[in-house]
Amino acid sequence: MQEKRYFTLEEANQCIPELVDEISLLRAIRAQLSALHAEITPLLKVVSSNGGSQHTPALLNATQRFQKVLDRIAARGCHLKGLDPGLVDFPHLRNGKEVYLCWRMGEKEIRYWHEIEDGFEGRQPL
Numbered sequence: 001m002q003e004k005r006y007f008t009l010e011e012a013n014q015c016i017p018e019l020v021d022e023i024s025l026l027r028a029i030r031a032q033l034s035a036l037h038a039e040i041t042p043l044l045k046v047v048s049s050n051g052g053s054q055h056t057p058a059l060l061n062a063t064q065r066f067q068k069v070l071d072r073i074a075a076r077g078c079h080l081k082g083l084d085p086g087l088v089d090f091p092h093l094r095n096g097k098e099v100y101l102c103w104r105m106g107e108k109e110i111r112y113w114h115e116i117e118d119g120f121e122g123r124q125p126l
Contacts, residue, residue, distance in 0.1 A: 004091060005077035009126070012090040012101045013109050015078060022069050023086045023105055029066045030083060036062065087120060101126075 007015075036059045073080050073088075079100070081087040086105025091098060094113060102112045102123050112123040 006093050007090040026069050029062050032062050
């Protein structure tokens with residue numbers, strides 16, 4: 001099991017450029033998965049007894065790519081809370097108490113934090 005990581009504000013802000021790229025990639029893969037799902041669903045009803053569909057490899061590949069990006073984010077110690085609007089929490093110690101630094105796509109740097117149980121609605125300025 002991986003040891004819990006706590007981010008300083010500076011460390012969390014350094015993650016933002018990569019997170020922008022990774023969240024954008026996740027959104028693109030999600031769109032691909034959605035399109036493949038729309039194509040495959042009617043076909044599966046027809047060909048389910050015939051061994052699948054020509055789209056199955058693309059679906060599996062996209063699913064694996066999606067999971068790899070999620071794993072990279074998690075391995076860094078970040079908590080992806082949602083692709084829309086692209087919300088990420090960073091464990092942080094504030095006055096000795098565990099809280100989250102909170103960032104979302106479109107923000108140039110982290111300017112908010114919240115109690116763990118409060119979530120996005122409880123964001124407070126740093």
